[in-house]
Amino acid sequence: MLPVERPISFNPSLLGAVNAGRKTVTRRRLPLELPPNCAPAAYRYCGQHAGYARFTGEYPGGPTHDVPCPFGTAGDRLRVIEQPELVLLILSVRAERVRAITEVDARAEGVGETEAASASGPTRSVLAAFQELIDQFYSHCWARNEWVWVVEFRRLAESELATA
Template identity: 45%
Template sequence: MREALRANRKTVTRRRIAAGFGIQEQPAHYRFLGMDKGSALFEVGEPGAAPHPARIPCPFGPPGSLLRVTEEPDLVLEITEVRAEPVQAITEAEAWAEGVDLCLRESTPGTGPATGCGAPPRHPDSLPAGSAVAAFRALITAIYPTAWARNEWVWVIRFRRR
């Protein structure tokens, strides 16, 4: 993903919301209401119960915060937007903005890199069979094995290079 960052192809990242807040135990029981002062506001509603609010602080900071890429200290990112969403809500355009490339599109989860890694990225309209969403699903499953299957909540952090 560092190559995608350097090439300005990666402009958004998704990170799973920590399980310590209870949100990942029953993801479907939460509804995102919006952001307030660096925290995501959720409505929590169990079947048959009255909904109640929940507030989860974003560990990455609000828009305007700076992030330094650990492996590439010269890469500094400025957060431009933060929100929360179920991981499966990703669109084809958003998956493309995640910086996925041909290597991931041709990979099968758990089998390692496929042939074609390092090939230049293609325009989304010229993709081979499959999709950027499928590539993202493989990537997120490699990082967070249960996230896609359970449709867990993720932080969506949009950024620009500084």
């Protein structure tokens, strides 16, 4: 059985980070019209199952919402629209609030400081750089602490593409 393959897009700087091996994860916002992002703080993530993220309300016994991941599941592939010969293998998928990101996570997003911490003058942390980046794509995402898909991946080598 052939793996499922879906398209994904990256801006030029993030595509460069993927090609350089600095970007191994991407965060993409869940649609705003879905209940978890209508009121992000009112929902809890209960895990992934069969390509869906399950959310429950903050009160026991409340409704659950299963949200399909448009990127697929572990083992599926992502073909980069801007560079079609580049194929990424999904290692894991989960949902989390955008501010749950750590400094290590931000580095895996391909984000770095704008200046070294020892430099004189203004510096910007990796987390601040990620916050600016995510808000460029999704206005007010950081302020609302919205739910995002976290898709971890690795590049497939040409030899791996030939065997599938």
